Amino acid sequence: MELDLNKAKEFYKEMLLIRRFEEKCVELYSNQKIRGFLHLYIGEEAIAVGVMSALSQEDAVFATYREHGHAIAHGVSAKSMMAEMFGKMEGCSRGRGGSMHLFDGATRFYGGSAIVAGALPLAVGMALADKMMKRNRVTVCIFGDGAVAEGEFHESLNLAALWKLPVLFVCENNRYAMGTALKYTESETDIYKKAASYKISSKQIDGMSVMDVAQAAKEAIASIHKEQAPMFLECLTYRFRAHSMFDAELYRQKSEVEEWKRKDPLTLFENSLKDKNMWSEIDRAEMEDEIKNTIDEAVTFAENGTLEPIEDLERFVYSEASHG
Amino acid sequence: MDNITTYREAVKEAIRKAMREDERVFLMGEDVGHYGGCYAVSMGLLDEFGAERIIDTPLSESAFTGAGIGAAMNGMRPIVEIMTVNFSLLALDQIMNNAATLLHMSGGQFNVPLVIRMATGGGKQLAAQHSHSLEGWFAHIPGLKVLTPATIQDAYEMVGLALADPDPVLIFENALLYNSKGSLDVHATPTPIGKALIHKVGKDITIVSYGISLFKALEASKTLAEDGIDAEVIDLRSLRPLDDETIMNSIKKTHKVIIVDEGWKSGSISAEIMARINEQAFYELDAPMERVCTAEVPIPYAKHLEDAALPNPEKIVAMAKKMMGKS
Ligand SMILES: Cc1ncc(C[n+]2csc(CCOP(=O)(O)OP(=O)(O)O)c2C)c(N)n1
Numbered sequence: 098m099e100l101d102l103n104k105a106k107e108f109y110k111e112m113l114l115i116r117r118f119e120e121k122c123v124e125l126y127s128n129q130k131i132r133g134f135l136h137l138y139i140g141e142e143a144i145a146v147g148v149m150s151a152l153s154q155e156d157a158v159f160a161t162y163r164e165h166g167h168a169i170a171h172g173v174s175a176k177s178m179m180a181e182m183f184g185k186m187e188g189c190s191r192g193r194g195g196s197m198h199l200f201d202g203a204t205r206f207y208g209g210s211a212i213v214a215g216a217l218p219l220a221v222g223m224a225l226a227d228k229m230m231k232r233n234r235v236t237v238c239i240f241g242d243g244a245v246a247e248g249e250f251h252e253s254l255n256l257a258a259l260w261k262l263p264v265l266f267v268c269e270n271n272r273y274a275m276g277t278a279l280k281y282t283e284s285e286t287d288i289y290k291k292a293a294s295y296k297i298s299s300k301q302i303d304g305m306s307v308m309d310v311a312q313a314a315k316e317a318i319a320s321i322h323k324e325q326a327p328m329f330l331e332c333l334t335y336r337f338r339a340h341s342m343f344d345a346e347l348y349r350q351k352s353e354v355e356e357w358k359r360k361d362p363l364t365l366f367e368n369s370l371k372d373k374n375m376w377s378e379i380d381r382a383e384m385e386d387e388i389k390n391t392i393d394e395a396v397t398f399a400e401n402g403t404l405e406p407i408e409d410l411e412r413f414v415y416s417e418a419s420h421g
Numbered sequence: 422m423d424n425i426t427t428y429r430e431a432v433k434e435a436i437r438k439a440m441r442e443d444e445r446v447f448l449m450g451e452d453v454g455h456y457g458g459c460y461a462v463s464m465g466l467l468d469e470f471g472a473e474r475i476i477d478t479p480l481s482e483s484a485f486t487g488a489g490i491g492a493a494m495n496g497m498r499p500i501v502e503i504m505t506v507n508f509s510l511l512a513l514d515q516i517m518n519n520a521a522t523l524l525h526m527s528g529g530q531f532n533v534p535l536v537i538r539m540a541t542g543g544g545k546q547l548a549a550q551h552s553h554s555l556e557g558w559f560a561h562i563p564g565l566k567v568l569t570p571a572t573i574q575d576a577y578e579m580v581g582l583a584l585a586d587p588d589p590v591l592i593f594e595n596a597l598l599y600n601s602k603g604s605l606d607v608h609a610t611p612t613p614i615g616k617a618l619i620h621k622v623g624k625d626i627t628i629v630s631y632g633i634s635l636f637k638a639l640e641a642s643k644t645l646a647e648d649g650i651d652a653e654v655i656d657l658r659s660l661r662p663l664d665d666e667t668i669m670n671s672i673k674k675t676h677k678v679i680i681v682d683e684g685w686k687s688g689s690i691s692a693e694i695m696a697r698i699n700e701q702a703f704y705e706l707d708a709p710m711e712r713v714c715t716a717e718v719p720i721p722y723a724k725h726l727e728d729a730a731l732p733n734p735e736k737i738v739a740m741a742k743k744m745m746g747k748s
């Protein structure tokens with residue numbers, strides 16, 4: 098893939114922003130500003146940044162409860178995300194959703210789903226509507242390796258292939274579903290092969306390499322438009338942190354985690370930029386400063402946000418007149 | 422002999438005892454093995470019993486619940502753990518269309534001695550896909566038994582009672598109770614399925630509760646006592662079968678009743694209880710029956726909204742005072 102300096106900066110900065118944003122979330126969780134479940138994406142940033150780089154403004158995204166990275170990379174503002182996690186009205190879901198349920202209509206970010214595999218059928222339907230209305234857009238659906246075991250995964254892949262729908266399925270295979278390793282739950286651990294069995298064109302790629310992901314996503318989106326058929330990417334990756342904030346990590350060896358940390362997507366990308374003699378052009382300190390500002394602003398925005406009045410508790414159960 | 426333990430340990434002890442005593446018993450579910458159970462209930466059991474009897478399943482709620490039904494039909498005594506009631510919805514077809522109906526459809530030939538345990542309840546800011554209390558829903562279904570252990574003793578006893586039952590039994594463990602402590606007598610004679618227990622005797626008003634609501638009702642009863650209101654607090658323990666007798670006998674004494682239920686009001690177990698009181702004890706009532714339930718909204722993330730949505734002791738106290746003409 099052709100990589101110009103601007104693109105390189107953008108990729109690196111986006112990944113770093115996600116990393117720093119989540120490190121801040123951990124701190125705020127310890128200070129009890131953020132509550133509920135908090136699932137960190139640290140280690141997997143290359144996938145969100147690579148995939149989103151291939152999308153146009155028109156395209157829609159469905160993600161999981163581990164979706165901070167996808168939301169940021171898709172253009173949801175850090176401010177509205179932080180306010181959401183603070184439970185404030187200015188949050189992207191008005192404080193009703195929290196970390197697991199970030200929604201943003203303006204960027205067509207459809208969540209934030211906490212039922213494993215629950216969003217796959219929605220992505221199929223979203224794409225079906227586009228096809229019926231002859232709109233030239235793509236729906237991206239991101240999910241973990243755990244989702245592959247659910248019936249909804251298989252039913253959705255079949256529908257998307259059968260109906261030739263513009264869906265990009267992205268499986269983030271980080272080898273564990275909570276504490277259960279893939280080898281204990283799948284008879285076939287090469288997930289892309291399952292997609293192939295539904296006659297969906299599929300590929301297994303290095304999810305730690307933002308370049309590889311961006312390249313594969315770009316090709317996939319082009320192919321979806323050209324072939325009018327779904328595509329499937331299996332991204333091999335690893336989560337560096339616990340499943341959520343409550344997890345003793347008894348199910349994996351520290352050495353395994355350390356080994357994967359050597360493939361940190363930020364380090365990998367840095368090395369490849371060094372090879373291309375581009376790294377020296379990147380002012381890392383300045384980037385850190387800008388990111389720190391963005392995050393500080395987000396935290397201040399969240400702190401200053403308002404709590405929704407309790408009288409409004411039962412709103413949004415049914416549509417209001419404005420919903421049309 | 423009593424010893425002090427946690428709800429979590431009590432459930433684990435009961436599973437361990439059952440597995441030691443009966444080779445047909447096994448546990449399967451997501452993360453029950455290597456992870457130790459998402460609420461650490463099965464921590465250590467994989468080491469003790471091995472991977473053949475402590476089975477880590479894929480995220481396939483429908484298939485492994487159905488597999489539990491099949492194994493139960495073939496002589497085993499499976500305990501299926503579904504992480505939380507929210508995910509049991511993926512297995513609803515197996516529970517409703519197979520577990521609950523096979524005995525009947527087969528003209529009495531095939532019973533399903535299956536135990537399904539799952540966590541339930543809100544209160545941890547987990548928002549609208551992880552916080553609901555749907556046990557009342559399951560109580561709608563003939564063929565199932567629905568248990569809601571609130572105390573340490575029941576957390577322990579109900580596993581054994583459920584395993585001894587020839588039919589499918591669902592056990593709902595409120596996730597906020599796992600760390601609760603209390604005394605456990607492993608030699609006590611278990612209180613049978615379908616029997617409610619009176620946790621506090623009183624004469625002025627009956628508070629019917631189950632699961633975590635029991636503790637909210639008990640706390641409310643203490644506040645009420647300070648105001649000279651002597652509440653009787655009932656723990657239903659089982660939503661199906663319901664212990665009508667204990668409820669009606671209490672109402673014959675107090676003539677007033679509040680039902681506390683973390684489910685929503687509409688079409689709920691609290692509505693069913695009111696209907697039964699209407700049928701069986703209407704003329705005993707001195708005041709309209711009342712309920713303290715969850716607001717009719719999916720549970721929101723923000724703490725102040727979640728708190729406002731769920732039942733709490735203050736709401737029970739206010740309701741009781743209103744009924745006693747003391748507000
Ligand atoms: C249907 C369903 N079952 C169980 C859960 C509990 N749960 C939440 S995340 C998770 C693991 C999912 O793993 P994976 O899909 O690989 O995603 P990862 O967390 O690794 O990103 C489980 C079991 C759930 N949310 N939904």
Ligand SMILES: [Mg+2]
Nearest residue numbers: 241242273274
């Ligand atoms: Mg995973």
